[in-house]
Amino acid sequence: MNSEYRVLINGELCEAATKETMEVINPANGKVVGLAPKCTSLEIDRAAEAAWKAAPAWAEKAPTERAAIFFKMAELLRARRDEWAKLETMQYGGPIFKTYNFDMRFDAEHFEFMAGVGRAVTGKTLPVGPQAMSMTIRQPLGVVGLITPWNFPLVTAISKITPCLMMGNTAVVKPPSCAPLTVLKLGEIAVEAGIPPGVLNIVTGPGSTVGEALVKHPYIAKINFTGDSETGKRILALASAAVKPVACELGGKNAFIVLPDADMKATVEGAVWGGFFNSGQNCGASSRYLVHESVYDEFVEKFVAAAKLLRVGDPLNPETMIGPVAYKGHRDNIERFVARAKKSGAKLLLGGERPNTPETKDGYFVAPTIFGDCDPKSEIMQEEVFGPVAAATRFKTPEQAVEIANDSRFGLCASIWTKDIRQGLVMTKQLKVGTVWLNQHLSIVFECPWGGCKESGHSKENSIMVLDEYSMMKNVWIDLIGTPATPWQGKLG
Numbered sequence: 001m002n003s004e005y006r007v008l009i010n011g012e013l014c015e016a017a018t019k020e021t022m023e024v025i026n027p028a029n030g031k032v033v034g035l036a037p038k039c040t041s042l043e044i045d046r047a048a049e050a051a052w053k054a055a056p057a058w059a060e061k062a063p064t065e066r067a068a069i070f071f072k073m074a075e076l077l078r079a080r081r082d083e084w085a086k087l088e089t090m091q092y093g094g095p096i097f098k099t100y101n102f103d104m105r106f107d108a109e110h111f112e113f114m115a116g117v118g119r120a121v122t123g124k125t126l127p128v129g130p131q132a133m134s135m136t137i138r139q140p141l142g143v144v145g146l147i148t149p150w151n152f153p154l155v156t157a158i159s160k161i162t163p164c165l166m167m168g169n170t171a172v173v174k175p176p177s178c179a180p181l182t183v184l185k186l187g188e189i190a191v192e193a194g195i196p197p198g199v200l201n202i203v204t205g206p207g208s209t210v211g212e213a214l215v216k217h218p219y220i221a222k223i224n225f226t227g228d229s230e231t232g233k234r235i236l237a238l239a240s241a242a243v244k245p246v247a248c249e250l251g252g253k254n255a256f257i258v259l260p261d262a263d264m265k266a267t268v269e270g271a272v273w274g275g276f277f278n279s280g281q282n283c284g285a286s287s288r289y290l291v292h293e294s295v296y297d298e299f300v301e302k303f304v305a306a307a308k309l310l311r312v313g314d315p316l317n318p319e320t321m322i323g324p325v326a327y328k329g330h331r332d333n334i335e336r337f338v339a340r341a342k343k344s345g346a347k348l349l350l351g352g353e354r355p356n357t358p359e360t361k362d363g364y365f366v367a368p369t370i371f372g373d374c375d376p377k378s379e380i381m382q383e384e385v386f387g388p389v390a391a392a393t394r395f396k397t398p399e400q401a402v403e404i405a406n407d408s409r410f411g412l413c414a415s416i417w418t419k420d421i422r423q424g425l426v427m428t429k430q431l432k433v434g435t436v437w438l439n440q441h442l443s444i445v446f447e448c449p450w451g452g453c454k455e456s457g458h459s460k461e462n463s464i465m466v467l468d469e470y471s472m473m474k475n476v477w478i479d480l481i482g483t484p485a486t487p488w489q490g491k492l493g
């Protein structure tokens, strides 16, 4: 694998002007995977200008022309599936079973999905009476800044790039510094697929400098961000100075609600998947388990027994279910959460210590950890740990479960486990979140909109609705009677 990577600006793969680089570390063993350019605001200026100049011609292209390029991108991604899945695993630790089967498949299919739905964008006609015809049209915004996280490095970037470009915008992408390499590789195939110079630009460098320069740049019409809620607040504050819109998809502390009649086998499988897939580094992870008191002991016993069977280790081994977390500082942060939860009186039921096997000794691993008898108001039930750490508590009535679930500054998603679909739907309407699953957790597909409320953000990813995030609605009024219909009609000579 190439160890030196290049940013993409105006169709050219280049270094930072300073020639400085950032090391990307494999969290499974602490070794360097590659070097990414450590850019400055200089590269943001160049990229924003290139995107600005490329915008009018790209906006004028027929959707069919953009779609043809997207199909080529999908083809090139499929041809690199093995190599890129491995690179993704090595740069942030997601197990190869995930990066190969989920991420790389999603990446190619997302280009195809958007190539289709982007050709089905419509406007509306509005009832304004016989004297005129009025309609809405959707138009591109111009240049959009896309700031992406590390927990699904390429997937989150592609989820933003495809609707952005398909709607006729141009883009400057800022990937995460700890895991930028697959997004940089995307720059290479963008050139090969024929994305015109300036339409897609990718610039790496620290969020505090390069990210902020992107947010503040006058050529950037909108920011679309996924990441931490605190970073989201900082970006919103910066953008507000220019009344610049920001779409954000932020953290979550998502409830997994088990009712007394739940199918226990399916529920436990869903609980392990929801809590531990991708080492719990999902904004949609089920991190708060609210369990009816009549089935709490049974659920907790079976949940712990099942989580014990998760294979933790080398993420390049196809059998591995839990790899390392993304970087050392993140591992240390998770461990601090666990230490505080132990002191808070929560009952440690599983894990809570660093795994120590030959496969894990040099990496940043966290053992699957489960706390029981948690106080719903405690930190472990309220804050996003973003690691393989689950916290459970009891409830007495469905109303109380909803009250506990809604007692959160986040509002991303929740799941309800029951055979009583009527009861599940009543609760679904009461939950203050953007997605509710009944008898499932973490089913995120690009046909369905994804995004929350409260401090989880307010925008949507995926589905045809995401195209609204990347376009502005323009109203057009066409006079049909030949004279302007004003109160001064006939009085002006």
Ligand code: NDP
Binding pocket: 147, 148, 149, 150, 151, 174, 175, 176, 177, 178, 205, 206, 207, 208, 210, 211, 212, 215, 226, 227, 228, 229, 231, 232, 234, 235, 249, 250, 251, 252, 282, 283, 330, 384, 385, 386
């Ligand atoms: P951040 O929110 O800090 O990073 C996400 C992206 O934002 C990165 O590209 C980052 O760049 C960039 N960024 C950081 N600061 C700024 C800034 N001031 N202006 C513009 N861009 C900026 O998340 P972290 O990677 O540090 O993760 C911390 C926590 O965030 C996690 O523990 C988790 O709780 C949460 N998180 C939530 C995600 C979600 O999907 N909801 C995804 C990822 C994280 P750089 O990498 O260079 O700092």
